[in-house]
Each structure stands twice: as structure tokens, then as C-alpha cells.
Amino acid sequence: xxxxxxxxxxxxxxxxxxxxxxxxxxxxxxxxxxxxxxxxxxxxxxxxxxxxxxxxxxxxxxxxxxxxxxxxxxxxxxxxxxxxxxxxxxxxxxxxxxxxxxxxxxxxxxxxxxxxxxxxxxxxxxxxxxxxxxxxxxxxxxxxxxxxxxxxxxxxxxxxxxxxxxxxxxxxxxxxxxxxxxxxxxxxxxxxxxxxxxxxxxxxxxxxxxxxxxxxxxxxxxxxxxxxxxxxxxxxxxxxxx
Amino acid sequence: xxxxxxxxxxxxxxxxxxxxxxxxxxxxxxxxxxxxxxxxxxxxxxxxxxxxxxxxxxxxxxxxxxxxxxxxxxxxxxxxxxxxxxxxxxxxxxxxxxxxxxxxxxxxxxxxxxxxxxxxxxxxxxxxxxxxxxxxxxxxxxxxxxxxxxxxxxxxxxxxxxxxxxxxxxxxxxxxxxxxxxxxxxxxxxxxxxxxxxxxxxxxxxxxxxxxxxxxxxxxxxxxxxxxxxxxxxxxxxxxxxxxxxxxxxxxxxxxxxxxxxxxxxxxxxxxxxxxxxxxxxxxxxxxxxxxxxxxxxxxxxxxxxxxxxxxxxxxxxxxxxxxxxxxxxxxxxxxxxxxxxxxxxxxxxxxxxxxxxxxxxxxxxxxxxxxxxxxxxxxxxxxxxxxxxxxxxxxxxxxxxxxxxxxxxxxxxxxxxxxxxxxxxxxxxxxxxxxxxxxxxxxxxxxxxxxxxxxxxxxxxxxxxxxxxxxxxxxxxxxxxxxxxxxxx
Numbered sequence: 001x002x003x004x005x006x007x008x009x010x011x012x013x014x015x016x017x018x019x020x021x022x023x024x025x026x027x028x029x030x031x032x033x034x035x036x037x038x039x040x041x042x043x044x045x046x047x048x049x050x051x052x053x054x055x056x057x058x059x060x061x062x063x064x065x066x067x068x069x070x071x072x073x074x075x076x077x078x079x080x081x082x083x084x085x086x087x088x089x090x091x092x093x094x095x096x097x098x099x100x101x102x103x104x105x106x107x108x109x110x111x112x113x114x115x116x117x118x119x120x121x122x123x124x125x126x127x128x129x130x131x132x133x134x135x136x137x138x139x140x141x142x143x144x145x146x147x148x149x150x151x152x153x154x155x156x157x158x159x160x161x162x163x164x165x166x167x168x169x170x171x172x173x174x175x176x177x178x179x180x181x182x183x184x185x186x187x188x189x190x191x192x193x194x195x196x197x198x199x200x201x202x203x204x205x206x207x208x209x210x211x212x213x214x215x216x217x218x219x220x221x222x223x224x225x226x227x228x229x230x231x232x233x234x235x236x237x238x239x240x241x242x
Numbered sequence: 243x244x245x246x247x248x249x250x251x252x253x254x255x256x257x258x259x260x261x262x263x264x265x266x267x268x269x270x271x272x273x274x275x276x277x278x279x280x281x282x283x284x285x286x287x288x289x290x291x292x293x294x295x296x297x298x299x300x301x302x303x304x305x306x307x308x309x310x311x312x313x314x315x316x317x318x319x320x321x322x323x324x325x326x327x328x329x330x331x332x333x334x335x336x337x338x339x340x341x342x343x344x345x346x347x348x349x350x351x352x353x354x355x356x357x358x359x360x361x362x363x364x365x366x367x368x369x370x371x372x373x374x375x376x377x378x379x380x381x382x383x384x385x386x387x388x389x390x391x392x393x394x395x396x397x398x399x400x401x402x403x404x405x406x407x408x409x410x411x412x413x414x415x416x417x418x419x420x421x422x423x424x425x426x427x428x429x430x431x432x433x434x435x436x437x438x439x440x441x442x443x444x445x446x447x448x449x450x451x452x453x454x455x456x457x458x459x460x461x462x463x464x465x466x467x468x469x470x471x472x473x474x475x476x477x478x479x480x481x482x483x484x485x486x487x488x489x490x491x492x493x494x495x496x497x498x499x500x501x502x503x504x505x506x507x508x509x510x511x512x513x514x515x516x517x518x519x520x521x522x523x524x525x526x527x528x529x530x531x532x533x534x535x536x537x538x539x540x541x542x543x544x545x546x547x548x549x550x551x552x553x554x555x556x557x558x559x560x561x562x563x564x565x566x567x568x569x570x571x572x573x574x575x576x577x578x579x580x581x582x583x584x585x586x587x588x589x590x591x592x593x594x595x596x597x598x599x600x601x602x603x604x605x606x607x608x609x610x611x612x613x614x615x616x617x618x619x620x621x622x623x624x625x626x627x628x629x630x631x632x633x634x635x636x637x638x639x640x641x642x643x644x645x646x647x648x649x650x651x652x653x654x655x656x657x658x659x660x661x662x663x664x665x666x667x668x669x670x671x672x673x674x675x676x677x678x679x680x681x682x683x684x685x686x687x688x689x690x691x692x693x694x695x696x697x698x699x700x701x702x703x704x705x706x707x708x709x710x711x712x713x714x715x716x717x718x719x720x721x722x723x724x725x726x727x728x729x730x731x732x
Contacts, residue, residue: 029318047648054591063724100371116637121450121452121453122419122422122453122456124452125422125423138415141411148404148408150347154400157404161408162402164408165411167416168411168415168418171415171418172418175419175422176418176421176425177416179370179418179421179436180368180370182368182370182371183368183371183373183374183436185368186370186371186374187370187373187374187377188372189250189374190378190381193376193381194377194381194403194407197381197384197385197403198403200399201388201396201399201403204391204396205396205400208391208392208393209393214400217392217396217397217400217401219393219397220397220398220401220479220480220483220484
């Protein structure tokens, strides 16, 4: 099908879907904490726009609720929570070093191609107006996962996690016009609880490791060298700064 | 109120109540009583289902059949006995200053919420709700893993959170794909097409094979992470070893079962629409790999709880392998193995909790002379480990024997790695166990207050299942086997 034959709204869906993917790439390359959080908020907003457009085109009023949930959770609440925490933990200006930025972006591009391959059987079967964007949604999910794998700060990993969640929500919207409302609500509840738990963890990590650098989480491993811990299981938690 | 509603609501109400009173001495009792009520209701429900067949709740949100009702009962039972153990254990931890009042409240409340989310996952009819409940089971336990706030505990909890979060996200994608395939064929009422009964009843045969295979791969990775299949297992030993011991008992004994349950449910759908054994072969491969690798890792452990969590991976691998093989005999064996593994492993973790309180450490090198210092703990650990290693006359022997028979019938060559795996795991457990039990106790080691009642009850049950499986339980397993594999074991 030629793109020009699609209705204006369908073309707009494809445009915004592409922008969502674009924000994924920005996050992949963004090393500073605050811009990373803002980019994530933008991704949520664009996703909500896509959802509203799909709801309008396909005439599924349930999707308006999903879009509203996305705005509340992913555009306002979670970014705000992360922002507050990063200010409170005084790391809003931190930047981490990415070892091979260009290689990373190329890997992201590779994942996009892979997603188109994965999406082939789905697209073949689908008759929905949004089927062109199914591959994009899978790519957003996979790039979120890549972000979690390569980044070393807890904040970036959380952003990757939530971005994956975005990709999943996106794929549900474009492949089946969203899941049943009760499931959407359940998933949103889980995401909210996860976000709060992440906040609790930031504080716990900061208190124990004096850093949100997850590279320092290396005490538990399978090695024959005796582990430093556990000998004094009865001792109170260190809690102090290293 | 139906029995199902009582079973589900009791832990939820208990969890909310314990937010406020969980730190009082009463809190431990409320925890036990809530679990006891849940168990009573689930038992009554089980007898009802056994007599009158599967039940679909009003609104079709919940579905109870022979397969999940026995897991509901098992979950409620092990939840109850672990709660009985947890009351004095946590009091001891408070006395040692490892847990504050706030954390004790969190602990008790989350314990109930965790039981609730597992029961919800088991009884949900909607694949989406199943996913939500599985994720909720992670979320409720993650703060319990970091309860002691040691750097190791926080690291373990972070790994658990991230790895299980990523894993389970794949399962959500798989669920979306199943929904997509179903909506495409069944179409009619959108909200219905995610219901397991609808999918399994009318539509399964007609779903698109390509999409369903893709969905199964994602679901296997997703729920497989929670089952602890190698190579997605690395969160499991950490989470099980760093949290409070009653948590390790329910994680190892119950959560892994629930994840495997989800996988088997999905496999039933996939098998019906694929007409090939793709799902079974994938599960066999991952299962066998987990079984062998975890057996080898048993030899390298220095932490007693880590060692037994690798043993859990090994047994979950074996069950996954058996469910993958399909066939009535293998399915029957796997169902039995799920039960006896849960009972034995939670008994072992309870004993291990006492042993590490006795020795003041979880390091295997420093736990010595249990038999001489406190024979009850020594015998408990010895008998529990003998049972889990698969010695007759315990139930694990029977189920492993059935699984071996099934393997010889359908895949004779695979019996060799299976036998080697049993041997390797046995050696791994006993080389560490022997000095812990019979070694020279360090000077000044004092007995601790221990409640061995749950251990004794579990081990007697496992022994009973090994000597003779009671008739009602056997016909129960047969009903579930018929449901899963489509035939009765001969």
C-alpha cells in the first residue's frame, strides 16, 4: 500500500510512531540524568498522542482511557518522581561515560531491522490500519532492553525498564487496539508500584553503596574466592559510607 | 461469598490489616491465622471441585479446574506452615536487631500480599490477569529480599527486580501476541478473547501457527525467567539466599511452581494450535540444561541457602523437562514432583533457617556439628536432604522414578544425562552436607529455640506420598494429567 493512499490520520499515526522510536534513540545516546528523564517524558507524551489518534481512527473509546493513564503515569508521575529523586540524591548533573556511542546506535539500528523481521508474520496476518507500526513498537521495546543492558547507573536502567514498558503498551495498541481494559488497569498498577519501588531502591542503594552505579553491585557471584560477607550475619547493616 | 472469594480475599484483607498491626507480637499470630483460614477455604474449594468438576466464576474472571486447584491448596498449605515457622523466627530476628518495627510490618503485610498474588495468578482465567499477578508476585517480594538492608541484600533485590522485570516484560509481549492471534480468528467479543477457557475451548486449533510460535518463545523466556531456567536463573540464588528464611521457603517452594504453572497453561494453548511439538521440545531443552548446569553449580557453593536454591533450579529444570516431554506418565510425574518438591524444599529452608541462626552464619564452612549441638535440626536437615536427593522411600524418589520411566519410554537416550544429573546433584549436596551435620561443633555453640513442627509435618507428608499415594490425591493428579496431556497414565 502506498503511504499517500492512507488517510491523513493514519499517516499521522505513522509519523508519531516514528517520533516515539526517535526518542528511544535519543535515550540510547543521552548520558546526562536530567535530559534522559525529560526525553522519557516526551516519549510518553508522543505515545499518548499515537494512542489518541488510534482511538479516533479505529473508534475504540477504551483507548482514550489508556492514553489518559499513559499521560498520568509516564508523562507526569514517573518523570516527576525520578526528577525529585535525582535532585534529592544530588545527581541531577551526573553524566556517565558510554564506551562506544556510535556502536551503540548502530546496534539500535540493527534491532530496528530485526524487529521488522520479527514482525513479518504478525503484519501478514493483521488487517489493522496501524499494522505498519507494529515493527516500530517491537523496536522500542528492544531498544529499551538494550539501554538496560549497556547502562551502568540505576536511573538509566529504570528509564530503560519503563521505556520497554512503553514499547509493550505501544505494541498492544497498534497490533490489537489495546488489551481489555481490566488488563490495562492491572498493568498500569504494576508499573506504578514498580516506579515507587525503584524510588525506594535508589535511596537504599545510595545509603549502602554511596552511589547509583550498578557496577558496584558485584558482591554476589559464583566464584571460589571466599565472599567477604555473611561471616557476621548477625552484625547490623553497615549503613555507613564507604 | 463463594469459597474462591474467601480464598482470595482473606490474604488481601490480612495484608491490609497487617500494615497497621504487623509489628505487634499479635502480628505474627494474625499472619498465621490468615493463612490458616485461606488454607481451610482452599481445601473446601478443592473438595468441591473434586466432587463437581471445574468451576467458572461469575463474570468468567476466575477458572478453577483439577490442575490449578491442587496448586492453590498446596500454596495455601505451604504458606500456612511457613507462617507458623516465621512467627518465632522473625521474633528472633527482631531480638538480634536485624529487623525494625517498620520492616516487620512491611514483612508481614507483604507476606500476605505475596500469597494473594500467587493465588490470583493460579485462579485467573484471563491471560492478562495472570501476567499482572505474576508481576505483582515479584513486586511484593522484592522489598522482602532487601529486608536486612545489607549491601548484599540490596544487590540481590536489585538484580531480582531488574532481571525478573525484564523477563516478565517478554511474557507480556507474548500475551499480547496470543491476544492478537486470538482476536484475529475469534474476533467476536474483544474482551473474551483473552480468557483461557475461550482460547482453549473453541479457538485454540484455529490460531495462526507462526504468530503463536513467536508468542510462545516470548512467553517461555518471560515465565522461564521466573521459573529460574538456565541461563535466565542468575537472580534466583541471590534472591533466595539474601532474604529472610521464611521468604526463601515460599519463594522456592511456591513462586517457582506458579511460574511453571503459567508456562504449562500457555503450552496447552500452543500445542493445540501448532500440531507440532515445538513448545515441548523447547521446554525439554531448557529444562535439561537447567537440570544439568544447576547440578554442577551445587558443587561450588559456600552459602547454604545458595546451595539449596541451586537445588531448586535443578528440580524446576526437571519438571520443565517433564512437562515438555508431554505424555501422560511424564505429566503425572511432573505434577507429583511439583508437590513433593514444594513440601520438601520449604521444609529444608525452614531447617536451614534454624541452622544458620544456630551457627550465626550462612557459610557452609562455619556451620558444623549440627547433630551434636541440636539433634532436631541435624536430623531435619539430613532427612530433608535425603528426601530432596531422591532416595526411597520419599516421594521425590517416586516422582523422579516415574519421570525416568517416561523418559526411557519416549526418549531413551536422554535417560543417560538424566541419570548422570541425579548423581552429580547427589554428590554436590552431600559433600557439603556431611561436615555440616557430623563435623566437630565449634566451641560454645548453643542450641536455639526451634520450631520443627512444620518440618516434621512436611517430611511426613513427603514420606507418605512416597510409600503410598492416597487414592483421592492420585485421582486428582489423574484428572489434571488428563486435562494437560489428554490421556491417562497407564
